[in-house]
Amino acid sequence: MKKQQLKNIFDLNIAVILMSTSGVLGKSILFPPEITIWWRCLFTAFIIGLFCWYKKYNLKIKSKKDAVSLLLSGFLLGGHWVTYFYALHLSNVAIGMLSLFTYPIITTLLEPLFFKTKLSKYQLVLGAIIIVGIYFLTPEMNFDNNDTKGVLMGILSACFYAVRNIITKRNVHHYNASIVMLYQLIVVVLILWPFSITYNYVDTSNWIKIASLALITTALGHTLFVNSFKNFTISTASIMGSMSPIYGIILGVIFLSEIPSTTTLFGGALILATVFIESIKSTKK
Numbered sequence: 001m002k003k004q005q006l007k008n009i010f011d012l013n014i015a016v017i018l019m020s021t022s023g024v025l026g027k028s029i030l031f032p033p034e035i036t037i038w039w040r041c042l043f044t045a046f047i048i049g050l051f052c053w054y055k056k057y058n059l060k061i062k063s064k065k066d067a068v069s070l071l072l073s074g075f076l077l078g079g080h081w082v083t084y085f086y087a088l089h090l091s092n093v094a095i096g097m098l099s100l101f102t103y104p105i106i107t108t109l110l111e112p113l114f115f116k117t118k119l120s121k122y123q124l125v126l127g128a129i130i131i132v133g134i135y136f137l138t139p140e141m142n143f144d145n146n147d148t149k150g151v152l153m154g155i156l157s158a159c160f161y162a163v164r165n166i167i168t169k170r171n172v173h174h175y176n177a178s179i180v181m182l183y184q185l186i187v188v189v190l191i192l193w194p195f196s197i198t199y200n201y202v203d204t205s206n207w208i209k210i211a212s213l214a215l216i217t218t219a220l221g222h223t224l225f226v227n228s229f230k231n232f233t234i235s236t237a238s239i240m241g242s243m244s245p246i247y248g249i250i251l252g253v254i255f256l257s258e259i260p261s262t263t264t265l266f267g268g269a270l271i272l273a274t275v276f277i278e279s280i281k282s283t284k285k
Helices: 002-019 022-028 033-055 064-090 093-100 103-114 121-137 146-172 177-197 207-230 234-256 262-283
Strands: none
Touching (some): 002 207, 002 234, 022 234, 033 064, 033 177, 064 093, 064 177, 093 121, 093 146, 093 234, 093 262, 103 146, 103 262, 121 146, 121 262, 146 177, 234 262
16 A cells, blocks of 8 residues: 555656646747647647547546536636746746646635535635735736736636646546546637637747647646546645646746746745645645
8 A cells, every 4th residue: 555655646746747847838938828728738639639549448428417527627727728828928937837836725725615625724824824925926016017917817827727626536536537638628629729720820939849848748747647636635636736836946947047036936935835734734634
């Protein structure tokens, strides 16, 4: 049992490392976010579709309830990715990723609405600390400031992601994680298709980065992360993923020469501290 638990933790951490590449790739791709996400999902759907075909998975949806759930979770996934990439474009990798990573606490606060769990007082305190962290991330409450817009987009993305993960948890108990990801990706492709056919593709330097985003970040990273929902609660999986901003900021420094400000690092430290506190608490349950 211990070996299996260690393997589950190892797989989840590999997923987090792969997913952390989204910051640098998302920031460096010059297409508008909705175009980038459309191609990302199209490439990834093709890769995962081939994998499902190779594994001979049964792609039949078992009920209308499952179909609605997959449709809604796909819509939320698309909203999460588009708003997240806008956060990266408006600000920088550090602010984009740290504001997104309010989602573990948002998840913890929302889970009692979906599952039979109780919200404790200490979780409300952690939520308050998150708000203080966001205050330090935001340079000024001025909606003309791009960093402020980036923080708001990151928080909106976090809300989309938290609800999507909660809904997805039910699906992975009925379907293979690759099948769940495939259907969610197809939904995003269909929703964003009108944007893709009207865009003027002048710059062609983005394709290798988009392919990397599709294969490394999405096909491998997100599928492994979704698969972890079988072995961990949504809150715990989200919290263990809190290393992603740290990896992402390091990659931003190396590849984009983005050095976070002191206030950004302090605000991020508060956010990640709440995540680690919740992680420790969850492991004791």
